[in-house]
Amino acid sequence: MSTRPEDATSAPVSLADLEARAAARRERPAYGHDALIACDRLVRVFSADGVEVQALQGLDLLVSEGELMALVGASGSGKSTLMNILAGLDVPTAGAATVAGRDLLTMDARARLTYRREVVGFVWQQTARNLLPYLTVLQNVTLPMQLRGGRRRAARTKAAERLLAMLSLDHCRDRRPHQLSGGEQQRTAIAVALANTPSVLLADEPTGELDSHTAEQVFAAFRTANEELGTTIVIVTHDQAVADEVRRTVAIRDGRTSSEVLRRTERDAATGREALVAREYAMLDRAGRLQLPADYTSSLGMAHRVLLELESDHIGVWPDPTADGNTDRGAGDGPKSGDGTTPGDGTTPGDGPKSGDGTTPGDGPKSGDGTTT
Ligand SMILES: Nc1ncnc2c1ncn2[C@@H]1O[C@H](COP(=O)(O)OP(=O)(O)OP(=O)(O)O)[C@@H](O)[C@H]1O
Structure with a gap:
């Protein structure tokens, strides 16, 4: 089930809450404090x-x-x-x-x-x-x-x-x-x-x-x-x-870090063979900006405006249904589960992390996604 931001109950925030938040922020280690x-x-x-x-x-x-x-x-x-x-x-x-x-x-x-x-x-x-x-x-x-x-x-x-x-x-x-x-x-x-x-x-x-x-x-x-x-x-x-x-x-x-490929050796549980697995990650900058790969966005005709949906373990990104060429779906329809556009049904780029494969979320797309070597 999706959790839209407006679903969140907005309890009044007290001065004490704000002070506690500010104190927690001050105590958080600075960005990159342990990096060389x-x-x-x-x-x-x-x-x-x-x-x-x-x-x-x-x-x-x-x-x-x-x-x-x-x-x-x-x-x-x-x-x-x-x-x-x-x-x-x-x-x-x-x-x-x-x-x-x-x-x-x-x-x-x-x-x-x-x-x-x-x-x-x-x-x-x-x-x-x-x-x-x-x-x-x-x-x-x-x-x-x-x-x-x-x-x-x-x-x-x-x-x-x-x-x-x-x-x-x-x-x-x-x-x-x-x-x-x-x-x-x-x-x-x-x-x-x-x-x-x-x-x-x-x-x-x-x-x-x-x-x-x-x-x-x-x-x-x-x-x-x-x-x-x-x-x-x-x-x-x-x-x-x-x-x-x-x-x-x-x-x-364009002057920003846009993606990272991390490689690690993994052992195949069935064959016991070791292989180098590469996964590509997009970078989320400190302002919350994400650069989506150009080939992903162009393949789905995404430009200017996209639809976002917060799920319990991921965020979905869909083409704007109100944009020219996407008129078959009404504005605000959003991506409904089971309508063939939900991540995991094989229609979205990267297909998202698969459940039940024994890997943690964030492991990213699995073999066959073009990033595995
Ligand atoms: N001294 C300079 N004066 C004006 N513009 C510059 C200067 N140095 C770099 N630029 C511009 O800044 C941008 C980034 O250049 P940079 O040399 O860092 O790119 P790069 O990724 O190293 O490219 P390449 O792989 O061709 O070496 C380019 O648009 C370049 O023209």
Whole structure:
């Protein structure tokens, strides 16, 4: 049975009730309080030739310590803008962003420099941006340690050699970047980015210029860093193979996080076989906004206005029955159960969670929905 908002009994609210609500809100932990990266309604507006471009339009993103995740999105969706902000190279117009407890909006120039040297490491697509051509691999890796200061030369060399060994680059130690393959250059870039043991490693299209086999090796280096050093890693990528390899892929659309794919290994109860199952989730932002996938809405002719119905365990979304082309159903008819439009009857997108399958609500659509790999 549906529970419409107007069904709720509206008892008078006393001043004491309001005070209790306000106190409960104050005591609630802040948004993203336990995340390593927390972006809260992040906005970045660029002005060029008198025209304003809203590159980020209230983007929310939380990344936990120790995660290895990918960011994907069409060209112009705002990925690089976000990465530049997280790297401390750009400042958002509005919103809030913290990384490892550093407030990215209020840092002064000095704090920003320390942040870039010690808290984040980055790997860019272009090798020229990652490595100094006239230094050897070992010198490239020890340079950030030297700039940070505090360690003797022998300790720096030892730490750099450990990183090179971890990333299978020992043989490249004394070579210059032009004497390395594309994959070795990017793995060296990872070693440089890890030199000062940052909390977060950011990578913008790190496999963009590599063939698939080499890209695999570079991705393996990120995984090694994540597993052996516990570094939190965020990779912007167009490479579906990379996106498929991580447990969490966040999609950015029009300057906001729009959907997430979470992957986990599940064992088939009947066969005992393990399989990687991927599920796509839509993101509900802090203002309660939800971006429905464009292919879902267009397949049902949804535009501008949709009908919502609150059920005990889900919310139904239906095309506006009063819109042109939907005149067969009267205004306000709403989706009645048993009329063939109720979720679960196989006619709604995604078909909703199935009952009796032993999974909890929120598990999302089951195999056969196109998201299972
Ligand atoms: N410095 C700038 N001045 C003006 N507009 C900018 C600037 N940087 C980015 N933009 C605009 O902001 C939007 C987001 O750009 P961004 O580079 O973040 O997208 P992206 O998702 O990284 O794209 P791509 O995958 O092509 O690199 C685009 O419309 C872009 O033109």
